[in-house]
Amino acid sequence: MATPIGAKRVVSREQVVRGASRFFLEHGTVDMDRLATALAISRATLYRVVRSRDGLLGDVLWLLAERLLVRARQQRRRGGDDGVLEVTQRFTDQIRGSAPFRAFLRGEPETAARVLLNATGGVHRRAVSAQREILREVHGPGGPWSPSALDQLAYLYVRIVESMIYAELLGGAPLDPALAERAARAVLRPSG
Incomplete structure (x- = not known):
């Protein structure tokens, strides 16, 4: 189900870590901008979830x-x-x-x-x-x-x-x- 326009997507730390793990295995690093895009969340949301x-x-x-x-x-x-x-x-x-x-x-x-x-x-x-x-x-x-x-x-x-x-x-x-x-x-x- 698609997120309505203007609505914020809720993502857990566990989801971010799993997504970042896949990203790391593919790229040997974690680029926060590209990870946010891959997770379909904003960079601000990503940092709010993981802090650093x-x-x-x-x-x-x-x-x-x-x-x-x-x-x-x-x-x-x-x-x-x-x-x-x-x-x-x-x-x-x-x-x-x-x-x-x-x-x-x-x-x-x-x-x-x-x-x-x-x-x-x-x-x-x-x-x-x-x-x-x-x-x-x-x-x-x-x-x-x-x-x-x-x-x-x-x-x-x-x-x-x-x-x-x-x-x-x-x-x-x-x-x-x-x-x-x-x-x-x-x-x-x-x-x-």
Whole structure:
């Protein structure tokens, strides 16, 4: 049913994020003017719904990453630390193989760093939470860590993974995956 002339179209944040995700996969970015047109809403409505482009990008990148992470978790065949590392390897292989994601990192490095790595960007915080759940899932409810140690472990583990995925974005050379895996494995060992 068409929206009557002069009437405002109501759109939810979820609809915008889904539309922006499709746009990102096609273009490797989110252009707010073109997205508003694609969603048949005004730019003012788009900003009213999402507040900021960075916030929208954080939601889009997390939605896409979460899909890959769910798939990696479903494909896991090992348990314990090897299972945690298997999920990480599957996930990072998919992320690094994503042409739209690589285009975003190359085309908008400052925005990418802000959205992906800062606490306010939304992606890092969600990644730590997801990693905490992976650790619980693989090691069982008790696991070898206290709740506060588990939070810190998830944070450190994610920072190692981010260092591997975003090495060039962080101003360094690409990390050797074997070295990154040894560092991640060392973090997973409970202290005695």
